[in-house]
Amino acid sequence: MTIAIFSFIIAFLSVQAFGLINPILPGWNPDPSILRVGSDYFIATSTFEYFPGHPIYHSTDLVTWTLIGHGLNRPSQLSLFGTPSDAGIWAPALRYHAPTQMFYLSSTARYAYTAEYRLFPRSFYVTTKNIFANSWSDPIYFDALGYDTDIFWDTNGDVYSTWSGINNAVDKIYTPSPSLISGIGGAGPEHRSTxxxxxxxxGPWESNPKNPILFNGPDLSLPVQDTGHSDLVEGPDGSWWGVALGVRPQNGDFNHQQLGRETFLFPVTWENGWPVFNGGNPLSEHIEGVLQDKSPLVAYLNDFTSHTLDLAFYFLRTPYKAFHSLTARPGYLRLNANSFALGDRDSPALLLRKQTSYEETFETELDFAAPTNLTEAGVTIFYSDLLHNDLGIVGDGDGGRQIVTRTNVQGVQVGPWALVYTNSTITTVAYHPLTTASGPIRFKIVGNSTSYSLGYAEGSSTEFIFPTKIDSVLLSVPPVGGFFFKGAAFGVYNTGNGKPSLAPADFAYWKQTPAL
Known part of the structure; x- marks a missing residue:
């Protein structure tokens, strides 16, 4: 009897040990492109106006992924100066040319994105022979205009490029460019893969009779939505896998999806020469009997003892010059202010790291004197120029300091019954006095499925005061005429609010704690 019970327990544990947990890249990682070379898998995703561009993730088991670098990490590759929100760098394709042992990363640069610029953006590729070295070539541009570009080598050695957009390849070096597919899907719940x-x-091109092969849109109650932008890879053992983007609306509400578009993985089989995604089932957060029950979420703590930033930090657009230091004050991240404030379409002294879980807390400690009422440093929960909410230290104009809270509502107002779309910007600013003119202040941002609370603690107090609580709709719904391509990030900043400032802001640590 004891042996039978023991055997049952072992069998039960074995069954429980297999079940893929999605998303494999939590926090916004849209437009995934996957590649395998030998036993190594790689994924590249989009970054838009963030710098550096296109993170490259590595795995040997499809479960544990490590950020190893970025395809675009030099100003000569990525000049994001004045780039609008959600423009910048779109939709990479990561490919490998075995005869030359060369990695290729194709992408699209959209540096301007307004009504005055009606043509489609330009695409390009960069190359490297050592993907782990985090060093890629400068861009080589295509003459065709479009986005979602890709590169394909035929068995006879011919090279092809595909893109979405318009058929405008007129240079004599190009063969005729037929339109392959048109009028399918979208970027929201209608997003799909065919x-x-x-x-x-x-061609001629034959459409899969079971298209779309990935589409969660018919059931809007599913926890994963907007599925699409898929890519395929074959494993060393002959198994096939796919990746796609998806969003996870919270509480069944599409106005609360502040993590944006994340990367999901699923098994692929073949029937009659056509791929079948995830057994024909909708994409989900947990796929039974596949790979390993291992959460991709990890707690993050950086005490800034290293002399270099790790790869997970981002700047807003390409910095004109370095404004951060890990050596000026050992054991601290120092941000030197510039004149740009959060919300300016430029490169403020702002450092960002993606939020990875809807239930996640960010905490830091800031030492900042704030000599004037324009010098300001603090923390932010950030989506874009117009969608961010801040908590900082600012001078009070009389030699002291105060806490400032800033809440921005752009494009929507939250009414008692529904969202009201507007063209107005509403910024609410409030001040809270501090008792000391110097010394560290701790900051905390507590995120959950539908809101954020922003708090601070002065001196040795262990109790946080939370003067601001916002609905996360303010980071999920784009301004009128805008887009929602990214997701939320935690940030620290230092600004002169339009004036030069020599007051350094020293951050003692960076702590992100997701609900594991």
Whole structure:
């Protein structure tokens, strides 16, 4: 009897040990492109106006992923100066050319994105022979205009490029550019993946009779939505896998999806020469019997003892010059202010790290004197120029300091029954006095499925005061005429609010704690 019970327990544990947990790249990681070379898997995702551009993740088991670098990490590759929100760098394709042992990363640069610029953006590629070295070539641009570009090598050595957009390849070096597919899907709940096949790149193209092969949109109650932008990879053992983006609306509410578009993984099988995604089932947060029950979420603590930032930090657009230091005051991250404030379409002294879980707390400690009422440093929960909410230290104009809270509502107002779309910007600013003119202040941002609370603690107090609580709709719904391509990030900043400032802001640590 004891042996039978023991065997049952072992069998039960074995069953429980297998079940893929999605998303595999939590926090906004849209437009995934996957590649395998030998036993190594790689994924690249989009970054838009963030710098550096296009993170490259590595795995050997499809479960544990490590950020190893960025395809675009030099100003000569990525000049994001004045780039609008959600423009910048779109939709990479990560490919490998085995005969030359060369990695290729194709992408699209959209540096301007307003009504005055009606043409589609330009695409390009960069290359490296050592993907782990975090060093890629400068861009080589295509003459065709479009986005969501890709590169394909035929068995006869011919090279092809595909893109979404308009058929405008007119240079004589190009063969005719047929339109392959049109009018499918979108970027929201109608987002989907379809597939066509043909005997050659010029067709004729046959549509899969079971298209779309990935589409969660028919059931808006599913926890994963907006599924699409898929890519395929074959494992060393002959198994096939797919990646796609998806969003996870909270509480069934599409106005609360502040983490944005994340990367999901699923198994792929083949029937009659067509791929079948996830057994024909909707994409989900947990896939039974696949790989390993291992959460991708990890707690993060940086005490700034290293002399270099780790790869997970981002700047807003390309910095004109370095404004951070890990050596000026050992054991601290120092931000030197510039004149740009959060909300300016430029490169403020702002350092960002993606939020990875809806239930997540960010904490830091700031030492900042604030000599004037324009010098300001603090923390932010940030989506874009117009969608961010801040908590900082600012001078009070009389030699002292005070806490400032700033809440921005752009494009929407939250009414008692529904969202009201507007073209107005509402910024609410409030001040709270501090008892000391110097010394550290601790800050905390507590995120949950539908809101954020922003708090501070002065001196040795262990109790946080939370003067601001916001609905996360303020980081999920884009301004009128805007887009929602990214997701929320925690940030620290230092600004002169339009004036030069020599007051350094020293942060003692960076702590992010997701609900594990």
């Amino acid at each position: 597939i066509q096949r043909g005997p050659s790149p010029s």
